[in-house]
Amino acid sequence: MGGFHSVPNDQRYRELAEKTGFSLEQIGNLHHRFKQLSHNGNTLRRDDFSKIPDLACNPIRFEIIEAFFDKRNFNAHGEGSVEEIGFEEFITIMSYFRPPSLHMSEEQREKLRRVKLRFLFNMHDTDNDGTITLQEYRHVVEELLSRSGALGRETAKGIADAAMLEVASISMGHMEPDEFYEGITFEHFLKILKGIEIESKMHIRFLNVDTTILCK
Amino acid sequence: MRNFGCLAQAIVIYLFVCCVCKSNGEIASGHDTPATPLLPEPVDNVEQAYPEDEKTNLPVFTMDYPRIQLPFEITLWILLACFAKIGFHVYHKITIWIPESCLLITIGLIVGGIMHAVKEDPPAVLESNVFFLYMLPPIVLENGYFMPTRPFFENAGTVLWYAVVGSLWNSIGIGLSLYAICQIEAFGVLDINLQENLLFASIISAVDPVAVINVFQDISVNEQLFIVIFGEGLFNDAVTVVLYNMFVFVADMEVVESVDVFLGVARFFVVGLGGVLFGFLFGIAAAFTSRFTSNVREIEPLFVLMYSYLAYLVAELFAISSIMAIVLCALTMRYYVEANVAQRSCTTIRHVIKMLATISETLIFFFLGVVTVTTEHEWNWGYILGTLIFAFIWRGLGILVLTQIINPFRTVPFTYQDQFGMAYGGLRGAICFALVFLLPDTIVRRKLFVTASIAIIIFTVFIQGISIRPLIEYLINIRRTHKQETISVEIHKRLMEHTVAGIEDICGQWSHHYWKDKFKRFNDKVFRRILLRDNRAESSIVALYKRMELLNAMELLDTHNADISAAPSIVSLHDEKKASYKPKKKFLASDLKNMHDILSKNMYKIRQRTAEYTSKHALPDNSRTKEILIRRHSSIRRSLRPGSFREPARSHKYLSLPPGESLDAHFPLISHGDTRPQADHPFARTRLVQSMRSTPTRPTRRLGTLQEIPLGESSMARATAVDFLHERASGRLSSASSSYSRSPFRAAVAPGASRPAPVPTPRGRPTSTSSSSARRKDPDWETEEEVEVEVDLEEQEGQHRP
Secondary structure (H helix, E strand, O other): OOOOOOOOOHHHHHHHHHHHOOOHHHHHHHHHHHHHHOOOOOOEEHHHHHOOOHHHHOOOHHHHHHHHOEHHHOOOOOOOEOOEEOHHHHHHHHHOOOOOOOOOOHHHHHHHHHHHHHHHHHHHOOOOOOEEOHHHHHHHHHHHHOOOOOOOHHHHHHHHHHHHHHHHHHHHOOOOOOOOOOOEEHHHHHHHHHHOOHHHHOOOOOOOOOOOOOOO | OHHHHHHHHHHHHHHHHHHHHHHHHHHHHHHHHHHOOOOOOOOOOOOOOOOOOOOOOOOOOOOOHHHHHHHHHHHHHHHHHHHHHHHHOOOHHHHHHOOHHHHHHHHHHHHHHHHHHHOOOOOOOOOHHHHHHHHHHHHHHHHHHOOOHHHHHHOHHHHHHHHHHHHHHHHHHHHHHHHHHHHOHHHOOOOOOHHHHHHHHHHHOOOOHHHHHHHHOOOOEOHHHHHHHHHHHHHHHHHHHHHHHHHHHHHOOOOOOHHHHHHHHHHHHHHHHHHHHHHHHHHHHHHHHHOOHHHOHHHHHHHHHHHHHHHHHHHHHOOOOHHHHHHHHHHHHHHHHHHHOOHHHHHHHHHHHHHHHHHHHHHHHHHHHHHHHHOOOOOOHHHHHHHHHHHHHHHHHHHHHHHHHHHHHOOOOOOHHHHHHHHHOOOOOHHHHHHHHOOOOOOOOHHHHHHHHHHHHHHHHHHHHHHHHHHHHHHOOOOEOOOOOOHHHHHHHHHHHHHHHHHHHHHOOOOHHHHHHHHHHHHHHHHHHHHOOOOOOOOHHHHHHHHHHHHHHHHHHHHHOOOOOOHHHHHHHHHHOOOOOOOOOOOOHHHHHHHHHHHHHHHHHHHOOOOOOOOOOOOOOOHHHHHHHHHHHHHHHHHOOOOOOOOOOOHHHHHOOOOOOOHHHHOOOOOOHHHOOOOOOHHHHHHHHHHHHOOOOOOOOOOOOOOHHHHHHHHOOOOOOOHHHOOOOHHHHHHHHHHHHHOOOHHHHHHHHHOOOOOOOOOOOOOOOOOHHHHHHOHHHHHHHHHHHHHHHHHHOOOOOO
């Protein structure tokens, strides 16, 4: 957890490398970036993230920032959120975006998919009840569309509703008149996103070169 | 069978006509001579126009074939090829296993055989000028226009890598191997020198986009693989052109110096980048022009076609890569043009491009078959077999090596199966054939080259084309995609992109998402301002949503088979479902409730439909939007009296009305004076409801359910008509929740009575008085559709804008 000194600790790095799968150089680079963001401190807070200029243009920045502080992303059974995170959590979140390696078996790929989709799911499911309700969905869609011109909230709501309907019909098929659809569970979520190649959409190529000099 | 008969008839008719016309030419010349024995015979033997000394009677029936010969024959050939296409689809299963190109070549072979027997010459379709100036541009335009831009730009590096370096590798490899073969005396081809070998190799190494797409269209391989194969086919033209010109030039020279090689490289850059530049410029010009065409809608499609063709021709003028020019032109202008032009023009453009491309492609493959039989061949076992084997080997090796090099740079590396797909899918096609015909006659063994190229085309198209599908389906486990176009998927894709972009910003490591974002911002600031007529950003999610809503509405209208204002049509819809239905003249509340159940259940199914518009043989369904407007308009007219168009008659409403309570309780029959004749009609009621909301939009403005859903959810409050239009906070919601029992999003609201997150604050849903706010609310969406709606209304009905 906490105590990282400014001098990189090799042993610590190696442990992290094993845990998250990054290479040592990548961890070093990310550590530099961590230091840059936290102004040489040991922990990051939400305001530190808000200071990144490019991030300000991102429509879903709040969700992204929130994801860093969400305990569910640290381990599978966490709940709630924290106020500040250390380097280990930072790296853990980053590791969700590692690309799949060439030599992965099918189950490993599947597992990676689930992990990444779980991350995405947690981003939606703000109240942590295991389902994405219509409200939450609407919120996300509104934010997403907030950048694309002056669309009304009604539009976003309509779209979210339509999307919800689609999910309902895909997951539940034909519904009886008395049934209602609680919300999207993780299994349904997986089902609707079955066609997307998550591997190609949700990863970052982590470089081995230190680019913190170029960052602001 | 009938269509085969048709085909046979067509062939017979054509040949008959040809023979008749040939003989008619002689008869015509013979006819005049006895008629005018005293006058000197005129040079052309068409009928006489002047009276002579000897009296001739006015010819009652004459025939003048040579005059119409050219267009007539062209038309007949096109018709023949199209009959063939119809014929293939008679037995549907054929086209699944045998790609159309093979079938067309086969038919061409047959017809070529017939013509050869009759000693006719085939029309010179595959002659270089005709081919490169008339046959090829439509196909390339279509490929460029319908290329999926997003995956393409994400994989641009890979595509160019394979196109450029791959072609070079193949050409040089095959050329050298063939030269080695030539050295072997036993084959008897000693007189082909190195330059000629290289020249030939450069011709046949290029993968042909036409053939590839024809084969791959039905096999849904994963997106990455598809875009790489597709892009490679299109862009290796640049390299082929350069190599071809270079080797033609060099083939005459005795000694090749290093300067020439260097010049060749320089020339390659000129060709490639020049093509890109020209295409881009013409694309921007086209987009800019389309901004001002709002008054000349009829010729809007013409601009697109003319600019693209111009780009192609200008590139040909400078001998730079015309294919790249036209592809870039189409890519650049597509987005802006489609945003600027009317819906109808957009459909026309797409339709025309697809039509021209299909004709071209059909003719090309057809004539490939014909010409195979009718040209003179020179067969040489060693050389030709060598060509086939080496082409195969070098392609496989090339893909392997190139992929190894580029995989580390790719975020999604290519597996071995993908590589096999790429190597095996490298079909050659008609471009190579046309290039071979273009060879100068100074090359001694020209006929051998022609034969060899035909051999390799036929081999790859038939053997590889037919076998690739079973291989991919059963043996090789390439990742396939099942394209689904639903709104949720689109939303999530977008979310992922933003997430990744955000994370990239956070960790300070940029890849193409960053550049894509930057480009998007630049695009918004600069290009959209200049090139778009009304410059509002529209998310692709919204566009998709609109499109799907339109399709849904069309589906529902279609099932009625009549206009929706007629009560019996609801009955017929109802009858199709098995739900309980009491046939009654007057609609009771319970019936309406049932109907709503059924309609909403229908809606679930309908929403799942995908709208395919990138399939090769399917046209985009944008035309239906117009029909919706027309239909709805006419149905409105019939049920309402004229003059009431101020009221929004959103017959589309019923789609999303949550079938909660009965209609009666919530939409009380407020007589709105003069304009509602059919009061016991649910749709009239619906319109009544609309009028109460009194958003004074024109009738067909809102083509989606965007505003209906809030109506639906807020309507559940059992309040007065006016009241229910407002959304209140949670108090209202709890009563709203109970009636959500049928709608899927009930639970979202049910536990929400005490939710901290509020309902999106009421936008002051307009009452009859405060109507203007509604209009302001969705101005963007409204105006975007205004354009088309306007046109439609004004042209169709001559209505004024409310």
